[in-house]
Amino acid sequence: MAAADSSNGATTNASSQAVPRPPPTPSPLRYSKFSQAKLRILVTGGAGFIGSHLVDRLMESGNNEVIVADNFFTGSKDNLRKWIGHPNFELIRHDVTETLLVEVDQIYHLACPASPIFYKYNPVKTIKTNVIGTLNMLGLAKRVGARILLTSTSEVYGDPLEHPQKEEYWGNVNPIGVRSCYDEGKRVAETLMFDYHRQHGLEIRIARIFNTYGPRMNIDDGRVVSNFIAQALRGEELTVQAPGTQTRSFCYVSDMVDGLIRLMEGENTGPINLGNPGEFTMLELAEAVKELIEPSAQLKITENTPDDPRMRKPDITKAKTLLGWEPKVSLREGLPRMAEDFRLRLNVPKK
Ligand SMILES: NC(=O)c1ccc[n+]([C@@H]2O[C@H](COP(=O)([O-])OP(=O)(O)OC[C@H]3O[C@@H](n4cnc5c(N)ncnc54)[C@H](O)[C@@H]3O)[C@@H](O)[C@H]2O)c1
Numbered sequence: 435m436a437a438a439d440s441s442n443g444a445t446t447n448a449s450s451q452a453v454p455r456p457p458p459t460p461s462p463l464r465y466s467k468f469s470q471a472k473l474r475i476l477v478t479g480g481a482g483f484i485g486s487h488l489v490d491r492l493m494e495s496g497n498n499e500v501i502v503a504d505n506f507f508t509g510s511k512d513n514l515r516k517w518i519g520h521p522n523f524e525l526i527r528h529d530v531t532e533t534l535l536v537e538v539d540q541i542y543h544l545a546c547p548a549s550p551i552f553y554k555y556n557p558v559k560t561i562k563t564n565v566i567g568t569l570n571m572l573g574l575a576k577r578v579g580a581r582i583l584l585t586s587t588s589e590v591y592g593d594p595l596e597h598p599q600k601e602e603y604w605g606n607v608n609p610i611g612v613r614s615c616y617d618e619g620k621r622v623a624e625t626l627m628f629d630y631h632r633q634h635g636l637e638i639r640i641a642r643i644f645n646t647y648g649p650r651m652n653i654d655d656g657r658v659v660s661n662f663i664a665q666a667l668r669g670e671e672l673t674v675q676a677p678g679t680q681t682r683s684f685c686y687v688s689d690m691v692d693g694l695i696r697l698m699e700g701e702n703t704g705p706i707n708l709g710n711p712g713e714f715t716m717l718e719l720a721e722a723v724k725e726l727i728e729p730s731a732q733l734k735i736t737e738n739t740p741d742d743p744r745m746r747k748p749d750i751t752k753a754k755t756l757l758g759w760e761p762k763v764s765l766r767e768g769l770p771r772m773a774e775d776f777r778l779r780l781n782v783p784k785k
Pocket of ligand 1 (some may be wrong): 477478485505507508510530547548563586587622643644646647777
């Protein structure tokens, strides 16, 4: 097993070795001699975009009972419609800034608005969700001996001075900017995860998610892929933020869910980057959407938002070697699936 990375102490397995205390004891059900109980899994933010796809996968396995806790700020019951009423599924309207008492074996902690439009809407609430919400979920994990996975973000790298971004990179983040409620909130959430791990022996997993896209994204959430697809379908101009040469990488949601489950099930704490290393400029993405949906659409360059990173691309060596994971769905394959979902939701007839 590798020693702790000397540059920043970021760990994969190394910190598990240094843990002074054993993990909290899981439920006696796990050691039951005569019956194999289903795994009880809590998904916070499970009514959202990634969360609902994760719930689909966990439910489809047939081996789990899934509890979703969500305040429906950006998520919707609609995303979980097919599971409501299923005996292995429970949906709780709950805000993670309040404590939650449930008996579970695993916690996927996703609750947090992910798009700038929503996380900037009430920045104080966003940072409370990240800090108090994560503290509450860690407290729960400690009490019931559950393993907990945090969906952190590539935003912890800020406007990166290293490219592509490796997990060892500490980032270049503005602590007082308009995005800080999210970026710094997630950084504190990661800190809390590791402090609970070192101090209380909690089994933690941290995924650093890079831009993810797919069906069920909020249509008007201002994220670039949803913006372009919705604009093209509505026959509007595609608004590209200046200069248009800034890059992002886009991971299809089924690949992301696969990575999250592998991380939860594996032996590595992370942080581990999960994302698609294929890199596109915003202009290239706009052209791809235009070609797919409306070749006659016009592009319009608009003013950029403050602290918008110029480039973003994950180094996924760790995910490949430690989780045996890499994305399978290319942007050319994923965009039409998302466009079809948006077309149906926007009620736009097929051309
Ligand atoms: N989608 C991406 O590209 C991306 C990139 C990096 C990280 N992430 C992370 O992945 C997670 C899920 O993102 P998403 O894209 O599905 O976003 P989303 O907005 O669709 O989902 C977030 C969910 O959390 C719920 N929520 C928000 N605040 C809450 C609170 N205080 N209490 C309970 N529920 C609350 C929302 O109602 C929603 O259902 C987030 O933690 C996000 O930071 C996403």
